Amino acid sequence: MNIQFADRIKNAPRSFTRKILDLTKNSSVISFAGGLPDVSLFPHVMITEEMQNILKNTSRSIYQYSPASGVEELREEIAKNYKNTTADEILLTNGSQQGLDLICKAFINEGDTIVVESPSYLAALNLFALYNPKILEVSLSATGVDTEELEEIFKSQKPKFFYMIPTFQNPTGWSWDIKTRQKVADLAKKYEIILIQDSPYDALRYDGTPCIGFDELLPEQTINLGTFSKTLVPDFRIGWIKAKTEFITVFRSLKESTDLQSSKFVQYVVANILKGDKLTSHVDNITKVYKNKRDAMAKALQENFGDTLEFEIPKGGMFFWVKFKDDIDTMKLFDFAIKEDVAYVPGTVFFKDHRISSQARLNFTNATVEEIQKGIKNLYVAYKKYLQS
Numbered sequence: 001m002n003i004q005f006a007d008r009i010k011n012a013p014r015s016f017t018r019k020i021l022d023l024t025k026n027s028s029v030i031s032f033a034g035g036l037p038d039v040s041l042f043p044h045v046m047i048t049e050e051m052q053n054i055l056k057n058t059s060r061s062i063y064q065y066s067p068a069s070g071v072e073e074l075r076e077e078i079a080k081n082y083k084n085t086t087a088d089e090i091l092l093t094n095g096s097q098q099g100l101d102l103i104c105k106a107f108i109n110e111g112d113t114i115v116v117e118s119p120s121y122l123a124a125l126n127l128f129a130l131y132n133p134k135i136l137e138v139s140l141s142a143t144g145v146d147t148e149e150l151e152e153i154f155k156s157q158k159p160k161f162f163y164m165i166p167t168f169q170n171p172t173g174w175s176w177d178i179k180t181r182q183k184v185a186d187l188a189k190k191y192e193i194i195l196i197q198d199s200p201y202d203a204l205r206y207d208g209t210p211c212i213g214f215d216e217l218l219p220e221q222t223i224n225l226g227t228f229s230k231t232l233v234p235d236f237r238i239g240w241i242k243a244k245t246e247f248i249t250v251f252r253s254l255k256e257s258t259d260l261q262s263s264k265f266v267q268y269v270v271a272n273i274l275k276g277d278k279l280t281s282h283v284d285n286i287t288k289v290y291k292n293k294r295d296a297m298a299k300a301l302q303e304n305f306g307d308t309l310e311f312e313i314p315k316g317g318m319f320f321w322v323k324f325k326d327d328i329d330t331m332k333l334f335d336f337a338i339k340e341d342v343a344y345v346p347g348t349v350f351f352k353d354h355r356i357s358s359q360a361r362l363n364f365t366n367a368t369v370e371e372i373q374k375g376i377k378n379l380y381v382a383y384k385k386y387l388q389s
Contacts, residue, residue: 011129016122016349030375031343035170035318036366041286042233046278050269058268066264068256069248070240074271078226078240082215091248091255094262096200096227096239100124102251102258103161103196103223103241104131113159117145119321119350119359121170121198124163133160135352140172142312144180147187154191161194161223167211168201168317171350171361175315178211185217198225203283205316206291215242223247228270230318231283236266290318290365293372297364300376305383320362321347328386330360336382336389342375 020033054062069075070092079085093099108114108131116125118137128135136153139146144166153159162184166176176184188195197214214222224242232238241251255261273279297320298313310323324330330346337343347359364372 008130008132011132013126013129016345020343020345027341029338029341029343030367030371030378032362032364032367032372032375033343033345034366035363037230037234037318038286038289038365041289043278043282046273046282047233047269050272051265053272054265054268062265062268066261068252068261070262071264071267071271074238074267074274075240077271077274078242082224082242084219085215085242088245089242089248091241091243091251092262092267093239093241093255094259095229095234095237096198096225097123097127098255098258099225099239099241099251100127100163100196100198102254104128105254106247106250107160107194108133113157115150115153115157115159115162116352117164117169118352119171119347120163120352121165122345122349124198125350125352128163137352138162140169140174142172142174144174144176145184147180147183150184151187151191154187154193158191159193161196162188163196163198165198165200166214167199168204168314168319170201170317171319171345171347172312172321173314173317173319174312174321175211181212181214181217185214188218188221193221195222196225197222200225200227200230201317203231204287204290204318206287206294207315220244231286232270232273232279236270238262238267238270293364293367293369294320296369296372297362297376300373304376304380308383318363318365320364322360322362324358324360324383326358326387328358328383329356330358331356333360333382333386336386337379340378340382340385342378342382344379 072087075087075090075092078090079087104127110132111134113134113136114128115136115138117140136157136159138150138153166181168175195214195218215224225239226242227239228236294314301309301311308325310325311320314320331348334346345361347357348354367375
């Protein structure tokens with residue numbers, strides 16, 4: 001039988017990170033690859049208590065179909081984290097990835113132009129590819145995007161939107177400074193460009209103070225994506241879109257056609273946790289642990305690699321973005337690393353054109369301090385063997 005799949009299937013790349021997760025499952029490999037939280041920090045007792053409270057005190061109607069927008073109590077709690085925002089400007093989604101997919105459905109026609117940071121989030125690049133747009137990249141540094149380059153793109157290409165992670169970016173861990181944020185907001189307003197602000201890591205701050213978001217700088221043109229996957233548990237798959245009601249109405253209609261609704265039960269669990277302000281103390285705890293792991297990785301990288309490696313110490317988030325000074329291909333180095341029982345994500349997969357890259361992303365949140373120390377030593381051994389090959 002000659003099965004004819006849709007053309008978009010040809011554009012569907014398999015995630016390299018997923019490949020690594022499959023490779024390292026049930027093995028001795030120390031993985032710095034996946035962007036995973038620390039399982040040992042999941043608040044199992046707190047979640048169990050809230051689930052039991054709901055089961056005891058809620059009628060069977062909790063199991064019934066419900067509106068696609070999500071539980072109002074949770075939307076109200078999320079809205080409190082933004083200025084001048086109501087529950088009507090919040091749409092709950094199955095993870096922030098579904099939110100991004102709804103945005104693509106709403107805005108992208110085949111051949112349309114969109115803009116991303118360079119490098120950018122791998123899962124976003126893979127998703128965008130399904131809609132077959134023209135993807136333009138704007139250079140990114142530790143302080144933000146190149147605004148002159150961005151203005152030229154806005155002016156000449158008129159993109160549908162600019163997708164960005166301005167705080168503790170994935171894969172780099174970098175955060176834009178206030179000057180860059182203000183300039184980008186001014187450019188977006190001038191050229192009437194929609195800004196997609198992905199904010200999965202904002203709460204995981206280890207140093208410094210929060211910087212103003214685009215939801216405040218340019219609320220009428222900013223669509224914000226949020227998630228509880230990094231601060232609570234990933235498996236609940238609770239994300240949200242925050243935007244003006246004109247956008248939310250469209251996204252809600254698309255969600256109704258996609259999955260009708262997200263699971264209501266876990267939404268009530270999270271709403272109760274937020275009402276009791278239990279999440280704040282939990283996040284305080286995990287940031288202390290993650291900061292210790294970040295410091296351990298920074299120390300291990302410096303002690304093992306010295307000046308053969310360049311990196312910024314991230315002020316938050318889950319990743320180091322390292323650059324080998326030698327002219328090496330981190331995709332090829334990966335094969336040596338696996339033989340030394342350590343994994344990471346080569347930089348090439350975070351660029352649209354999959355260019356040869358001497359950069360790599362290292363996750364520090366899902367390994368113990370001891371594993372971080374051993375894993376970086378193993379990586380250095382792999383690096384030396386690569387140079388000798």
